[in-house]
Amino acid sequence: MTLLDVQDLTITLATAEGPARAVRDLSFSLERGETLGIVGESGCGKSMTALALMSLLPERSNTEGKILLESEDLLRFSEKDLCNIRGNRMAMIFQEPMTSLNPVHTIGHQVMEPLRLHKGLDKDAAHAEALRLLDRVGIPNPKARIRNYPHQLSGGQRQRVMIALALSCGPDILIADEPTTALDVTIQDQILELIQNLVSEDGMALILISHDLGVISENTDKVLVMYGGSAVETGRTDKIFGELTHPYTLGLFAAMPKLGMGRNARLATIPGVVPDLMNLPAGCTFFDRCPLASDHCRDASPPVHVLNPDHAVACHNIDDARGKKSEELYL
Amino acid sequence: MTDYSVEEPVLIVEDLVRHYRLPKESLFAEHRYVYALNGVSFEIKKGKSFGVVGESGCGKSTLARNVMALEDTDGGSVRILGEEVVGLSFEQLRPLRQHFQMVFQDPYGSLDPHLNVDRIVAEPLAALGPLTSAERDERVREVLESVGLKSGDISKYPHEFSGGQRQRIAIARALITHPELIVADEPVSALDVSVQAQVLNLLKDLQESFGVTYMFISHDLAVVEYLCDEVAVMYLGEIVEKGRTEDLFANPAHPYTRILLDAVPQPGAAKKRDRIKLAGNVTGQTEIRAGCAFQDRCPMVKNVCRSEKPPLVAVEEEHLAACHFSADVRAKNKPAAG
Ligand SMILES: Nc1ncnc2c1ncn2[C@@H]1O[C@H](COP(=O)(O)OP(=O)(O)OP(=O)(O)O)[C@@H](O)[C@H]1O
Ligand SMILES: Nc1ncnc2c1ncn2[C@@H]1O[C@H](COP(=O)(O)OP(=O)(O)OP(=O)(O)O)[C@@H](O)[C@H]1O
Ligand SMILES: [Mg+2]
Ligand SMILES: [Mg+2]
Numbered sequence: 001m002t003l004l005d006v007q008d009l010t011i012t013l014a015t016a017e018g019p020a021r022a023v024r025d026l027s028f029s030l031e032r033g034e035t036l037g038i039v040g041e042s043g044c045g046k047s048m049t050a051l052a053l054m055s056l057l058p059e060r061s062n063t064e065g066k067i068l069l070e071s072e073d074l075l076r077f078s079e080k081d082l083c084n085i086r087g088n089r090m091a092m093i094f095q096e097p098m099t100s101l102n103p104v105h106t107i108g109h110q111v112m113e114p115l116r117l118h119k120g121l122d123k124d125a126a127h128a129e130a131l132r133l134l135d136r137v138g139i140p141n142p143k144a145r146i147r148n149y150p151h152q153l154s155g156g157q158r159q160r161v162m163i164a165l166a167l168s169c170g171p172d173i174l175i176a177d178e179p180t181t182a183l184d185v186t187i188q189d190q191i192l193e194l195i196q197n198l199v200s201e202d203g204m205a206l207i208l209i210s211h212d213l214g215v216i217s218e219n220t221d222k223v224l225v226m227y228g229g230s231a232v233e234t235g236r237t238d239k240i241f242g243e244l245t246h247p248y249t250l251g252l253f254a255a256m257p258k259l260g261m262g263r264n265a266r267l268a269t270i271p272g273v274v275p276d277l278m279n280l281p282a283g284c285t286f287f288d289r290c291p292l293a294s295d296h297c298r299d300a301s302p303p304v305h306v307l308n309p310d311h312a313v314a315c316h317n318i319d320d321a322r323g324k325k326s327e328e329l330y331l
Numbered sequence: 332m333t334d335y336s337v338e339e340p341v342l343i344v345e346d347l348v349r350h351y352r353l354p355k356e357s358l359f360a361e362h363r364y365v366y367a368l369n370g371v372s373f374e375i376k377k378g379k380s381f382g383v384v385g386e387s388g389c390g391k392s393t394l395a396r397n398v399m400a401l402e403d404t405d406g407g408s409v410r411i412l413g414e415e416v417v418g419l420s421f422e423q424l425r426p427l428r429q430h431f432q433m434v435f436q437d438p439y440g441s442l443d444p445h446l447n448v449d450r451i452v453a454e455p456l457a458a459l460g461p462l463t464s465a466e467r468d469e470r471v472r473e474v475l476e477s478v479g480l481k482s483g484d485i486s487k488y489p490h491e492f493s494g495g496q497r498q499r500i501a502i503a504r505a506l507i508t509h510p511e512l513i514v515a516d517e518p519v520s521a522l523d524v525s526v527q528a529q530v531l532n533l534l535k536d537l538q539e540s541f542g543v544t545y546m547f548i549s550h551d552l553a554v555v556e557y558l559c560d561e562v563a564v565m566y567l568g569e570i571v572e573k574g575r576t577e578d579l580f581a582n583p584a585h586p587y588t589r590i591l592l593d594a595v596p597q598p599g600a601a602k603k604r605d606r607i608k609l610a611g612n613v614t615g616q617t618e619i620r621a622g623c624a625f626q627d628r629c630p631m632v633k634n635v636c637r638s639e640k641p642p643l644v645a646v647e648e649e650h651l652a653a654c655h656f657s658a659d660v661r662a663k664n665k666p667a668a669g
Contacts, residue, residue, distance in 0.1 A: 017483075017489065040350035042495025095521075096437065109535045140388065141617050144363055147354050154434045155517065156387025178494070181520045183387045183438070185594040186477045211495075211523045214596030241598055257553035261593055263576070266535075267528035267557065275477055281372045284611075 002203050004030040004053075004173055005068040010228075013277075017256035022048045024229045025065075028222075030173070033199055035206040037216040037237065039142045040226030041250065043274055046209045046261070047095055049226075050175045053207075054092050055082045060214075087118040093179045095209075099159035100130050101150040107161045108146035109239055110198075111168060118169045133164040136194060138187055150223045152196035155182040163191060174198070180215065192219050202265035210227065215242050225249050228275045228285030235311035245321050247290045247329060255324035268330040291329045292317045340374040341512050341544040342381075342398065347371045348406035349393050353405040353617065363617045369568040372406070375512075375561075378542040380575065382555035384591065385565030388616070391548045392436055394565075395516045398546065399433045400424055411512060428457040432505040436516040436548075442489040448475070448500055449485035453510045474503045477528050491580060497638070502530060514546045519554060524577060526569045530560055552595055556580055564588045567624040569617055570643060573648030582664050584652035586627050589660060623655070631656060 011023040023026060025047040030036050038046050051057045053067060055074060067074040069089070073081065102110060111133060112126040121129060127146075127291040134142035137160040150158055159182045166174060174195065180188040196219065198204045210216050216237070222239050223231040226246065233246040244250050254268040272289035281287055287297045294317060302314045307322075315321050339589055349368040355361075361638045367390045375381040384389050397404045400416040411431055415421050432455060435441035440564065442451055449527055453471050455463060462470075478499040498521040505513055515534075519527045531554065548554050555562055555576065562579055564572040564587065572585040573607065583589045621631070621636040635655055643653040646661065654660060 040523065042521075042526045047493060096440075099440065136570075144353055144617055152351070153389040155393060160387075169467040174610070178521070182517065182550070184385065184595070185552070185591055187387050188550075188596075189594050211521075211527070212596065213524070214597040217598040218596045252524050253598070255529075257524075257526040257531070257551070257557045259553045259556060259580070259592070261553070261557065263557060263560075265557075267532055269532065270525045271527045275480065276481070276483075312598075 001070050002029050003032050003034075003070060005064070005071075006053070007068070008065040009049065009067065010064040010093060011045070011047070011052055011057065012062045012064075013048075013058065014062075016280050017277070019062075021280060022229055023052070023202075024230055024280075026226075026229075028224055028231075028234070030205045030207065031168065032172070032205055033203040034222070035208060035220045036197055037220035037223045037228060038207065038209045039211065039213065039216055039247075041274055042211075044226045045229045046226060047177055050092060050177050050207065050209060053173075053175060054086060056086075056092075061079070072247065088113055088169055089171055090173045090175065091169065092167040092175040093162050093166045093177060094178040095181075096328060097155070097162045097182070099148075100162060101158060101232050101326075103150055106147050106149055107153070111146075111161065112219075114165065114168050120157065129168070129284065130164075133168055134161070137161070137167075138190055139163045139164075148171060156187065158189075160191065163195075167194075169196075170202065171204065173205045173207070175209075177209045178211065179208070181211070184302055188215070193220075195284050201207075211251065216262075226254075226282065230323060231314065234288065235307075235309075235312045239308065239311040243307070243311070243322075244326065245311075245316055246320070247317075247321055247324075248286050250324060250326040251289075254330040270328070270330065284314075292320050292324075332397065339377075339413060341377045342546065344398060344407070345372050345376040345396075345409075346407040347394065347397055347404065349390070349397055350405050351400075358429060365569055366619060368397065369619075371565075371568070371570055373563055373570065373573065374409075375544055375546060377511075377544055377603045378538060380538065380545040380547055380559040381479065382415055382486050382559030382562035383546065383548045383565060384550065384555055384562060386567075386587075387550075389565045390568040391565060392516050395433060395514045395546065395548060398539070399431060399514055401433070412594060414551055425458065426467065429455065429508045430510050431512040431514065431534040432508065432510040434505045434513065434515040436499050443488050446487050447488055448480075449491070451500060452485075452503045452507055459508060474507045477506070477533055478503045478527060495526055498522055499526070499530070509541060510543070512544045514548075516548045517550065518547070520550060527554070531614060536557065552580070552592060554613055562592070568649075569624050569653070571624065571654070572652040573643070574652075578647065578650045582647075584646040584650065584657035584661050585625075586629050586631055586656075587656045588652075589664070590630075605640065623653070625654075648668075 007027050009026040013020045013022050040046055060185055110132055113131040115126040116130050117119045131142045139145050139160055199206050222235045223232055223237050225247045233249050244253055253269040270289050275285050283300050284297045284302045287293050297316050302316045303313045304312050305318045306312045347368050351365040353363045374404055385391055396402050398409050404417050480499055502518055519530055558574050562576045565571045566587050572588050621639050626632050626636045641653045641655045643651045646652050648655050
C-alpha cells in the first residue's frame with residue numbers, strides 16, 4: 001500500500017485582497033524508504049504544501065483534494081486523531097527554527113516533552129534520550145547545553161534542535177522544510193547522512209524541501225519542481241538532472257552560483273517576478289517570464305508530456321525546450 | 332563623523348573577544364562560559380566585500396552583533412569609519428546607525444509582527460532626520476522594487492509572506508538609508524537560486540554605484556566566491572585562514588578549509604560522492620584548551636597540534652593560515668582546474 005498519496009491538492013488562503021491560490025492541483029506519492037525533493041521559486045507554495053500534509057495550515061485557508069496516508073484521507077480526520085498522527089507518524093522540521101521553538105522553555109524541556117507524551121518515557125529516561133538525540137545532531141557539549149534557551153544557541157544549533165525534536169519519535173514520514181539552510185556544508189553533510197540512515201535502515205519516508213540543487217541531487221530519489229503553486233517538472237532525480245527540460249528548471253540551474261565561476265561573471269536571472277496569486281493567468285503561470293513563451297501559453301494551461309516513465313514536464317513548447325541548455329535561454 | 336581618506340578601511344576589528352556565561356548546572360556549580368570569540372582581527376577597505384565562513388556555532392553571528400555594537404563586548408576594538416563603537420551608549424550610537432546596517436540571520440525573528448511592511452522598511456529612515464512623506468514613500472517603493480517585492484505588498488504583515496519573501500523585507504530595510512557598511516548574516520540562504528541571483532546582483536550593483544562595503548556571512552561557498560574580495564574562515568571563535576577569495580579557494584592552507592570546499596554538494600546525476608569526512612564530534616566551546624582549535628576533528632592532527640597553538644601567519648602574499656602543517660595541506664591541493 002502506498003504510504004502517502006496526495007491527489008489534486010489545492011490550497012486557497014484568505015487574504016485582505018481576496019483568495020490567494022497558493023497551491024493548485026498538486027499530486028505526488030511516496031513509498032516507505034523513499035525520498036522526494038521539492039524545489040521551486042520562493043513563494044511557490046512549498047511550505048504551504050508541507051503544512052497541509054501536517055494539517056497545520058493557517059486558520060483562514062481552504063484545502064481541497066486528498067491526502068491519503070495508507071489510504072485514509074487526513075483531510076477527514078478529527079483534530080484529536082491528527083494530533084496523534086503528528087506526534088507519531090509524521091514529523092516536520094520547520095523552515096524557521098526560531099518561530100517553532102518556544103522561547104520560554106529550555107531546549108531540553110522541548111526535546112523531552114514529546115518523548116514523555118508520545119513514547120511514555122519517564123523523566124530520567126527522557127532526559128537520557130534527549131541527551132543522546134542532541135549529541136546525534138551535533139550539539140556540542142549536550143550536558144551543558146540542554147539547559148540553554150533557544151536564544152542562547154546559534155542559528156544552526158537551533159535548526160539542529162528542531163531536527164532532534166522531529167526525529168525524537170521515529171516518524172514514518174519526515175517533512176524537512178529547508179532543514180540545512182542555516183548549517184555549514186560539513187554539518188549539513190552529517191545531518192543529511194543521519195536522515196539518510198533513517199531512510200535506508202528504518203524505512204522512513206522523506207520529503208526534502210530545499211533551494212540547494214546540490215542537496216536535492218545528492219539526497220533524493222524523486223523531484224518535484226514547483227512554480228506558481230503547481231508542478232512544472234517531476235520525475236526521478238537522476239532523470240531530471242540528466243535532462244533538465246522545463247524552461248523554469250533551466251532558469252534555476254542558470255541562476256545557481258557555481259564554485260569556480262569567479263567574481264567577474266554575472267549570475268543569470270530569470271527576468272520578471274512571480275505571478276500574483278490573486279490573479280493567476282489562465283494559461284501557464286510561467287508565461288510572462290519564459291524565454292520560449294508563445295501566444296497559446298497565455299491562454300491554455302500547459303499539457304503534461306511524459307518524456308519517459310520517470311520524467312514528466314508541463315510545457316506547451318516541449319520540443320523547443322528539450323535539448324536547450326540553460327545558458328542558451330538565460331543570460 | 333571623522334573625516335576618512337579613501338585608503339582608510341571602513342571597518343577595523345582588533346582582537347575582539349566575547350564570552351557568554353551559561354546557566355549553572357546546579358546550585359553550587361561554577362558558572363561555565365561559551366568562548367564564542369577569542370581574539371578576532373580583520374579590516375575591510377571601502378567598497379570591498381569581506382566574506383566570513385565557518386562551522387555552525389563558530390561565532391559568526393556573534394562577530395556580526397559585536398561589530399554592529401548590538402551587545403556588550405568583552406574585549407577588543409571595533410572602529411567604523413574611524414570611530415570606536417565599543418563602549419558607546421545606545422544614545423551615542425543612534426546617529427551613527429544610519430551608516431551601518433545589519434541583515435539578521437533569522438528574518439522572521441527580526442521583523443516586528445505587529446508592523447506592516449511599509450513601517451518595517453521605513454523604520455531606519457528616522458535616523459536621517461525629517462523627510463517629506465512623498466520622499467519617504469518614494470524611497471520605500473524604490474527599495475522594495477530593488478529586492479523584487481511588489482508595491483502592493485507594503486500593507487501586508489510579516490506572517491503573510493514566505494520565508495524567502497521575509498528575507499527580502501529584511502534586506503530592503505537594511506538598504507533604505509544607503510549605509511556605508513552592511514553586515515549581512517546569511518542574507519540569501521532562505522532564497523531560491525533565481526531570487527538569490529537577483530539579490531546578489533543587486534548587492535554588487537550597489538557596491539559599484541555607491542561604494543558600499545559588505546561584511547557577508549554565508550554557508551554557501553559559491554556565493555562567497557561570487558561576491559567577496561576577501562574571505563575569512565572561522566573555527567571555534569578564531570580566524571583560522573584569511574586571504575583573497577581566489578587564492579584561498581584555489582589553494583587553501585588550512586585542513587578545515589579544504590574539507591569545507593570538498594563538502595559542497597554538486598548537482599549532477601549522481602548520489603553521494605566520496606569525500607573526506609570530518610572526524611570526531613563537534614568540539615564544545617565551554618573550555619579553553621591548549622593547542623589548535625581544530626585538533627579534535629583534523630584528519631592530519633599530530634602531537635604538536637595538541638600542545639602548541641598555531642599562529643596565524645602568512646603562507647603567501649595577503650594569505651594567512653593558522654596551521655602547523657599548512658605547507659603539507661598546500662602540497663596536496665590539486666592544481667586549479669581551468
Ligand atoms: N498567512 C498567509 N496569508 C496569505 N498569504 C500567505 C500566507 N502565508 C503565505 N502566503 C503566501 O502563500 C504563498 C506560498 O507560500 P509558501 O510559504 O508556501 O512559499 P515557499 O514556497 O515555502 O517559499 P520560500 O521558499 O520562500 O519559503 C506565498 O506567495 C506567500 O506570500
Ligand atoms: N546569548 C548567548 N548565551 C550563551 N551562548 C551563546 C549566546 N549567543 C550565542 N551563544 C553561543 O556562542 C557560540 C557562537 O554562536 P553564533 O551564533 O555566533 O554562531 P554562528 O557562527 O553564527 O553559527 P550559525 O552558523 O549556526 O549561525 C555558539 O556556541 C552559541 O551557542
Ligand atoms: Mg517556505
Ligand atoms: Mg549565525
